[in-house]
Amino acid sequence: MMDKYSKMKILYICCMCMTVSVSQYIFDDTNGLGRRFDGIGGLSGGGATSKLLPGYNEELRDQILDYLFKPNFGASLHILKVEIGGGSMSGVGSEATHMYHGGDLNYQRGYEWWIMKEAKKRNPKIKLYGLPWVFSGWVGKGTNSPYTYPERTVDYIIKWIQGAKEEHGLTIDYIGEWNEKNYNTTYLKMLRQALDKNGFEFTEIVACDDYQAEFETKMANEMLLDPELSAAIGYFGVHYSSTQSNIGSIMWGKQLWASEDYSTFNDEKGARCWARILNQNYVNGLMTSTISWNLIAAYYEGMPYQRCGLMTSNNPWSGHYDVNPTIWMTAHTTQFTEPGWLYLSHHSGVGHLTGGGSYVSLTNPDKTELTIILETIGHDDSQCLHEVLPGYSVVNQTVTFQLQGSFSHITSLNVWFSMLGNAAQKNVSILFQNKGTLQALPDGSFTLHVVENQVYTLTTLSSGVKGEHPTPPQPEPFPLPYIDTFNDVVDHQEPYFVAPMSGSFEVIPSGTAGNKVLRQMTILQPVDWCETENFTLALVGNVSWTDIYSETSVSLDMENATQGIFIAHRINSGGCYTVGGQGFLFYVFPGNGTYEVWGDSRRATLLAFGMAKNLKTSGFNKLGLKAKGGFAEGYVNDELTFGLRLPDTPASGFVAIGTAGFGHADFDYISITQS
Numbered sequence: 001m002m003d004k005y006s007k008m009k010i011l012y013i014c015c016m017c018m019t020v021s022v023s024q025y026i027f028d029d030t031n032g033l034g035r036r037f038d039g040i041g042g043l044s045g046g047g048a049t050s051k052l053l054p055g056y057n058e059e060l061r062d063q064i065l066d067y068l069f070k071p072n073f074g075a076s077l078h079i080l081k082v083e084i085g086g087g088s089m090s091g092v093g094s095e096a097t098h099m100y101h102g103g104d105l106n107y108q109r110g111y112e113w114w115i116m117k118e119a120k121k122r123n124p125k126i127k128l129y130g131l132p133w134v135f136s137g138w139v140g141k142g143t144n145s146p147y148t149y150p151e152r153t154v155d156y157i158i159k160w161i162q163g164a165k166e167e168h169g170l171t172i173d174y175i176g177e178w179n180e181k182n183y184n185t186t187y188l189k190m191l192r193q194a195l196d197k198n199g200f201e202f203t204e205i206v207a208c209d210d211y212q213a214e215f216e217t218k219m220a221n222e223m224l225l226d227p228e229l230s231a232a233i234g235y236f237g238v239h240y241s242s243t244q245s246n247i248g249s250i251m252w253g254k255q256l257w258a259s260e261d262y263s264t265f266n267d268e269k270g271a272r273c274w275a276r277i278l279n280q281n282y283v284n285g286l287m288t289s290t291i292s293w294n295l296i297a298a299y300y301e302g303m304p305y306q307r308c309g310l311m312t313s314n315n316p317w318s319g320h321y322d323v324n325p326t327i328w329m330t331a332h333t334t335q336f337t338e339p340g341w342l343y344l345s346h347h348s349g350v351g352h353l354t355g356g357g358s359y360v361s362l363t364n365p366d367k368t369e370l371t372i373i374l375e376t377i378g379h380d381d382s383q384c385l386h387e388v389l390p391g392y393s394v395v396n397q398t399v400t401f402q403l404q405g406s407f408s409h410i411t412s413l414n415v416w417f418s419m420l421g422n423a424a425q426k427n428v429s430i431l432f433q434n435k436g437t438l439q440a441l442p443d444g445s446f447t448l449h450v451v452e453n454q455v456y457t458l459t460t461l462s463s464g465v466k467g468e469h470p471t472p473p474q475p476e477p478f479p480l481p482y483i484d485t486f487n488d489v490v491d492h493q494e495p496y497f498v499a500p501m502s503g504s505f506e507v508i509p510s511g512t513a514g515n516k517v518l519r520q521m522t523i524l525q526p527v528d529w530c531e532t533e534n535f536t537l538a539l540v541g542n543v544s545w546t547d548i549y550s551e552t553s554v555s556l557d558m559e560n561a562t563q564g565i566f567i568a569h570r571i572n573s574g575g576c577y578t579v580g581g582q583g584f585l586f587y588v589f590p591g592n593g594t595y596e597v598w599g600d601s602r603r604a605t606l607l608a609f610g611m612a613k614n615l616k617t618s619g620f621n622k623l624g625l626k627a628k629g630g631f632a633e634g635y636v637n638d639e640l641t642f643g644l645r646l647p648d649t650p651a652s653g654f655v656a657i658g659t660a661g662f663g664h665a666d667f668d669y670i671s672i673t674q675s
């Protein structure tokens, strides 16, 4: 692929003798343009990546949202992709579903509706894209697939799209199938028919959101042979393809997307990765949209995929957030293009630089504007997390642009510049700096001298802005004591700092007026994405906690209740790694009056068990767990139930509450103090 496209009209003057490359590049639309540009996006979810964002105070939260979505301010994203929560774990946590069982329907849960509304408020043109990772158990009806009963899955997805429209005024532009799992053509056709029948003709299906080339080729071939399937699908979305697209899907002719990409720690190295793939996903792979997993790293330190977002907001109690360099790499493209613009064609405005790096150029449909983005990101220290990156080198180069066709009249371009220097370049970091204008030479050409690890935008638009809000507060450790009665939480929302990993937890009114409880909601075995087990867990606090006293009060007096509940310390892993993680978990079983103490979430290492004398068979039971100086004590309704020496590992971790098996349980409060 790369070779085919790198043979462009180049005037190769000199070369390696001086390790300076001088090359001329033609920008011309005379022989037509390239593909339509569909926009740059971020992904909230997959899963629970935005969890800690709602907990910021409103003023700071608004600032963060501006950096992500406000046009001509920061990342100015064109697309917001969100998870359609399924009440079970994926990625770095679990998100609520609109339908826990057949009799349930609720569109007030979770934070994705809110994020979509905040994005639309800032940019009414932003496109919305929904995709499930896990599905409510109602969909699978006991099977671990959304395709066994495709009519249920269709119903579930259509309801989500309807809820978005009717309850939140949100139009869903794109809908995916099942993240990084197998696809089913019967289901895809049924979904298309149902979208059309329910007035969502404009909602396009993106398939198959996978990273396996075999799937892409298989699907591309199936589409060639099956016109109904081909008509059903709007966009071909692939994940982590290392900027390449396989031949099958290119031949197939529809728009190709990097519908999930990046997934890299968001320092300068991450920014180099992002800047490079934003250009090269089109240069090498003809992909017309690139979507970052994730949108914002708003999950606890200690979760997997630390800070793999366009920016970081994981310290809501202090208000601290980071505007990472990835935001400004995004701005280089997003602030000077719009979905619906067109790429110029390869050989005439898109390609590789002879001295290393790449360039793309885009124009609006009227061809009155032109934006060129050029990057010279070096090979070392720019690899994205899941990327295969063949070797190459970048040398100093003099780049000359000759604008022809519709662009021949342009004599001046606005210049935006970034430098992501490596160690040899003293780590110089210049982010999205306005460098004024670049004037055409008398012969009409433009010349730039570029070195490794730079990004340039040259554009006829003068709308670029490097937005800035006041410096946010310094980060602080999670504050103790922490006491949450849940009574102030809006109904059906999650408490800000309690992060569901397995199962799903929402606040509902209970008993006496004004009292609310946190209910574990998942009652049916979900259709899973990562490995799950028969327990639910929500964690809070700090992965470094050692000596802590925690307390909760929990009732099982309701329909579909679970049989056991626990409070835990030292939970040392989350997201898809919750299963198999270690911890110190104190379970009680009101049905038979027993307790069990386990050393891991999977319940493989039993540390203690016995009768919990004070445990009531109904009503609220108060559970306490204390760790201090290497010893632990458990309490039921203030009576000491066990005492034991803590195992050496894990030495620290989060506090958690949860249930044995799927089933309801109501937690009245949680309190955590230093012991």
Ligand SMILES: *[C@@H]1O[C@H](CO)[C@@H](O)[C@H](O)[C@H]1NC(C)=O
Residues within 6 Å of the ligand: 147, 148, 149, 150, 184, 185, 186, 187
């Ligand atoms: C797709 O789902 C339908 C409906 O459950 C099923 O009959 C069919 O076998 C599935 N196709 C594949 C390839 O699994």
Ligand SMILES: *[C@@H]1O[C@H](CO)[C@@H](O)[C@H](O)[C@H]1NC(C)=O
Residues within 6 Å of the ligand: 018, 019, 396, 451
């Ligand atoms: C490339 O340019 C930089 C900055 O102008 C300079 O420091 C460096 O020596 C040049 N490298 C070579 C190989 O000419």
Ligand SMILES: *[C@@H]1O[C@H](CO)[C@@H](O)[C@H](O)[C@H]1NC(C)=O
Residues within 6 Å of the ligand: 422, 423, 426, 427
């Ligand atoms: C440059 O950054 C690298 C990687 O973060 C670091 O190891 C090195 O110490 C830095 N060098 C300078 C001169 O700051």
Ligand SMILES: *[C@@H]1O[C@H](CO)[C@@H](O)[C@H](O)[C@H]1NC(C)=O
Residues within 6 Å of the ligand: 301, 476, 477, 478, 541, 542, 543, 544, 545
């Ligand atoms: C977690 O606790 C450690 C040890 O007390 C502290 O250094 C760190 O700042 C805390 N981090 C957070 C995010 O609370």
Ligand SMILES: *[C@@H]1O[C@H](CO)[C@@H](O)[C@H](O)[C@H]1NC(C)=O
Residues within 6 Å of the ligand: 101, 102, 103, 523, 559, 560
């Ligand atoms: C209990 O589960 C059944 C079966 O899924 C459901 O019909 C019923 O509404 C549930 N009750 C509650 C209170 O969730």
Ligand SMILES: *[C@@H]1O[C@H](CO)[C@@H](O)[C@H](O)[C@H]1NC(C)=O
Residues within 6 Å of the ligand: 563, 564, 589, 591, 592, 594
């Ligand atoms: C008590 O009940 C729980 C939940 O049903 C069960 O897992 C546990 O084995 C029981 N304990 C005993 C000693 O029977």
Ligand SMILES: *[C@@H]1O[C@H](CO)[C@@H](O)[C@H](O)[C@H]1NC(C)=O
Residues within 6 Å of the ligand: 534, 563, 660, 661, 662
């Ligand atoms: C889950 O746990 C419950 C209670 O211990 C048990 O009844 C059920 O069979 C378990 N289910 C699975 C799939 O292991």
